Amino acid sequence: MANQNAKTTNENGELLNETAPMEKHSAPLTAGNMFARLAGIGCLLLGVVGAFLYLGGWFSPQKLTPARFVDEFERVSGIHSGFRHNHAKGVSVRGFFDSNGQGTRLSKAVVFQNGRVPVIGRFSLGGGDPHVPDALSTVRGLGLQFSLPDGEQWRTAMINLPVFPFKDPQAFYDNLVASQLDPNTHQPDPAKGTAFLASHPETARALTIIKSHAPSSGFDNTAYYSLNAFRFVNADGASTYVRWTLTPVQPYETGTGASQNKDFLFDGLIASIQQHPLQWHLVMTVAQPGDPTDNATIPWPEGREQVDVGTLTLDSVESEETSPARDINFDPLVLPAGMAPSNDPLLSARSAVYSQSFTRRAGETKEPSEITPSEVRK
Amino acid sequence: MNARTTNRQQFTGSMRLLHWLMAALVLAMLGIGIAMVASLGDYHRLVSIHRPLGILILILVVIRFVNRCLSSLPPFPATMSPQERFAAHASEVLLYTLLLVEPLVGWGMLSAARYPIVLFGSLHLFPILPHSVTLYAVLRRTHTFLAYLLFLAFVAHFGAVLFHTLFVRDGMLSRMAPWRARAR
Ligand code: HEM
Ligand code: HEM
Ligand code: HEM
Numbered sequence: 332m333a334n335q336n337a338k339t340t341n342e343n344g345e346l347l348n349e350t351a352p353m354e355k356h357s358a359p360l361t362a363g364n365m366f367a368r369l370a371g372i373g374c375l376l377l378g379v380v381g382a383f384l385y386l387g388g389w390f391s392p393q394k395l396t397p398a399r400f401v402d403e404f405e406r407v408s409g410i411h412s413g414f415r416h417n418h419a420k421g422v423s424v425r426g427f428f429d430s431n432g433q434g435t436r437l438s439k440a441v442v443f444q445n446g447r448v449p450v451i452g453r454f455s456l457g458g459g460d461p462h463v464p465d466a467l468s469t470v471r472g473l474g475l476q477f478s479l480p481d482g483e484q485w486r487t488a489m490i491n492l493p494v495f496p497f498k499d500p501q502a503f504y505d506n507l508v509a510s511q512l513d514p515n516t517h518q519p520d521p522a523k524g525t526a527f528l529a530s531h532p533e534t535a536r537a538l539t540i541i542k543s544h545a546p547s548s549g550f551d552n553t554a555y556y557s558l559n560a561f562r563f564v565n566a567d568g569a570s571t572y573v574r575w576t577l578t579p580v581q582p583y584e585t586g587t588g589a590s591q592n593k594d595f596l597f598d599g600l601i602a603s604i605q606q607h608p609l610q611w612h613l614v615m616t617v618a619q620p621g622d623p624t625d626n627a628t629i630p631w632p633e634g635r636e637q638v639d640v641g642t643l644t645l646d647s648v649e650s651e652e653t654s655p656a657r658d659i660n661f662d663p664l665v666l667p668a669g670m671a672p673s674n675d676p677l678l679s680a681r682s683a684v685y686s687q688s689f690t691r692r693a694g695e696t697k698e699p700s701e702i703t704p705s706e707v708r709k
Numbered sequence: 710m711n712a713r714t715t716n717r718q719q720f721t722g723s724m725r726l727l728h729w730l731m732a733a734l735v736l737a738m739l740g741i742g743i744a745m746v747a748s749l750g751d752y753h754r755l756v757s758i759h760r761p762l763g764i765l766i767l768i769l770v771v772i773r774f775v776n777r778c779l780s781s782l783p784p785f786p787a788t789m790s791p792q793e794r795f796a797a798h799a800s801e802v803l804l805y806t807l808l809l810v811e812p813l814v815g816w817g818m819l820s821a822a823r824y825p826i827v828l829f830g831s832l833h834l835f836p837i838l839p840h841s842v843t844l845y846a847v848l849r850r851t852h853t854f855l856a857y858l859l860f861l862a863f864v865a866h867f868g869a870v871l872f873h874t875l876f877v878r879d880g881m882l883s884r885m886a887p888w889r890a891r892a893r
Pocket of ligand 2: 683686687690735738739740741742743746756759760761762763764766808811812813815816819826852853856857859
């Protein structure tokens, strides 16, 4: 920088405020002063950059972030190009929801007004392996997207367990780490599993409840649970906390567990839906004050008010390869006005991790699904 | 941006108002954006603010651009060399472009993924792009890239203003200062 004020030397060298804003005739800066000002500018800029990186978690490599969560899914299950990082094996379905109007008492969401809305969904098996052999004990999932007439959407992802085994995302993650296969034995280390249960009594309690419910024989005759609590707001502005359940109209049958083919659960679903439409009642369980809304490992007490708000009908099935459902993120926090998250820490974490999982798989080439279009047609 | 200039040494009141309002919004958006994608617990709350705030920036930048075209701009300070003037002009073009394109990419990527683009309550935007997750993946990366570029452009902008104000001492900050600068 040329110093055009060189002739008006001043021993002081201070910023002369009288001549602000232009300071045209202010004294030139001494070398020390110049350095100090440049250093000050440098520090301010570094501070700004540092604050930005701090917010982005660059200085906390231990922090559990959505990206580190999905990295762990990839370590446990491997990378399967184009597939979900959890509930990777699945098939798509379509149908509709007939609301009976009862839900409007709880929530002003348009989906609960009397009438029918189209639904697209996806049945899945828990775990990150898209070709895992079906087993009765594997968690079964159902993701649904309701398209409301005003353009809003409601998405939900439910499973067939009556309670969730993990109370917060850290517990879910720690269990994922504990379930990682040992490279030598190709089995998870049982000691790690035991240690996890010992330090997570709520998981042990939840597993006891889960084991007391024998899984049904198929996707079609099982109930699916929201597990997480949600806050409903009705037209009067009154809030209630609810959890919901899809209870099957198809009668419960215990699974035989006898030697079955690799895709017996999915084949059973395809056969059954091609015979007749499958139906579930959507039932809201209403919390009483004091019921835990922030811990999905704990069931609400028996006898809570149940409100049947309508019937879900699923009448067609399609391979993921041809269905738009593959490209939907069944983020449980895509909610219409009148439904909001509770303080359950799983909810925001699910939204964040599903988004990360979705972003990664969206950019990957799609490999054939286990349940191919020809398997659905046969 | 064809700058019509006068002898006034300060940007007009409306330009200064829009500058500081948007500076606050843009810095908040960069912070919210980078924090939310690294957070499990605050993700939902932050992303619910991020969408409407981003759309607000989109609206404001259009107003700001029109306002700039209609305003008379103060001439560059005499202390700026032609090269500096070119750099300053180029950086302004870059900032305006990013402020326009970044929210459009945000809106576009959610459209391509067919997420509902909820602003508040039941108010949501229509999709502006066809459904394609491949397109989503590209735009999602673009959104990150442009956000970092915007951040770097801001750091350069802030650095240049600090350099002029504290080192060259040509009173550059007072040209955009929210208060009225004394006449010279
Ligand atoms: C912190 C806890 C949880 C984590 C980290 C997690 C993680 C994931 C991930 C990464 C996906 C794949 C998302 C995608 O790529 O689209 C997924 C899918 C799924 N999750 Fe979770 N999950 C959690 C809790 C739950 C809970 C509580 C439920 C049930 C109530 C659930 C049910 C499902 C279902 C049904 C799917 C498949 C949805 C589909 O077909 O797209 N998850 N989960
Ligand atoms: C000037 C405006 C905007 C700025 C400066 C901005 C900035 C950012 C930043 C810094 C990130 C994090 C990127 C990363 O680290 O990967 C981000 C992510 C995101 N932004 Fe924006 N954004 C803007 C406008 C918008 C708009 C208008 C929308 C939608 C309507 C939007 C939606 C999103 C979404 C959905 C994510 C990513 C969430 C995820 O991956 O889970 N942004 N944005
Ligand atoms: C603390 C932060 C900031 C300071 C101190 C600051 C200061 C200034 C100053 C002094 C000017 C006038 C430059 C001249 O004399 O020609 C200016 C102009 C400008 N600034 Fe900033 N600024 C800041 C943040 C931002 C941010 C975040 C943006 C946008 C992302 C921005 C965009 C602009 C633009 C586009 C101009 C050109 C004038 C206009 O069209 O409004 N500034 N800024």
